[in-house]
Amino acid sequence: MMPNNIPNLDDLRRQIDRIDGELHDKIMQRTALIDQVAKAKQLLGRHDFAMRPSREAEVVRALAKRHTGPLPTATVIRIWRELMNGATALQGPMSVAVCAPARSVAYWDMARNHFGSSVPMTLHTSPSVVMRIVDDQPGAIGLLPFPQSGEENPWWPALASQANDQSGPRVIWRLPFFSSLTGRFERLEALAVAKLVPEASGEDATLAMVETYLDVSLARVMGQLDQCGFGVHPLAVHEQDQQGVRLQLIELDGLVNDEDPAMVAFHEKMGEGLSRVSILGAYPKALAVGKAG
Secondary structure, three states: OOOOOOOOOHHHHHHHHHHHHHHHHHOOOOOOHHHHHHHHHHOOOOOOOOHHHHHHHHHHHHHHHOOOOOOOHHHHHHHHHHHHHHHHHOOOEEEEEEEOOOOHHHHHHHHHHHHOOOOOEEEEOOOHHHHHHHOOOOOEEEEOOOOOOOOOOOOOHHHHHHOOOOOEEEEEEEEOOOOOOOOOOOOOOOOOEEOOOOOOOEEEEEEEEEEEEEEOHHHHHHHHHHHOOOOOOEOOOOEEEOOEEEEEEEEOOOOOOOOOOHHHHHHHHHHEEEEEEEEEEEEEEEEEOOOOO
């Protein structure tokens, strides 16, 4: 005998269909507003990169904070990332050049997971080719392997030569930004580079290259940065023996620039042992583990 309290399946499906229609209406309304934003920017004479990592991070963090129910937060974030990337593409050119030296599918999957299913993507084995694409093509984003100590020819020192150029390429994302079972075929990280000036998202990190002479240790650099009040996370070291310098790639908590009093104090503390500090970019900190599961 069938129980009397079983929901009517046809009625449930009709409710789902109605909600699908309402969702689609809202998506079309959202897109229409994005079109108005693009037109307003044109009238104001703004032709900058439509992508805003800070804004995207704020949206994703708010979603993760408010989401409840059995649907994984990562699924919700993936839906919104598709919406945001689609909106960005409507406002101007957008493409991704992926560098995967070992032809690892992880970098390609990471790019798709973050930048969406419709953005044009190309695969390359040379970081210099990716950097050239970012430099030459409007709206281009380069995805590059995460720096490691001991690399023979690392790509990141090249950014230092353009560190003071406000229109030059810089690091804008550290990926993956959120955990996803389908976005981590391998446990790898990457940095995204584009011609975009970083903005504060509330939880940020700055990527700095500290160039010292070879007799200056990483421990000294870390200690002095710590004394100046920085949250410090060493990432990679590259020694240029012919030039007699050591390049130390360091992540600093917060959005840092050359004029910050703490950075000025660091220069003073290091004295002649310091050759230069180059800010290579900044990015929103990744969504905390457990919020995107």
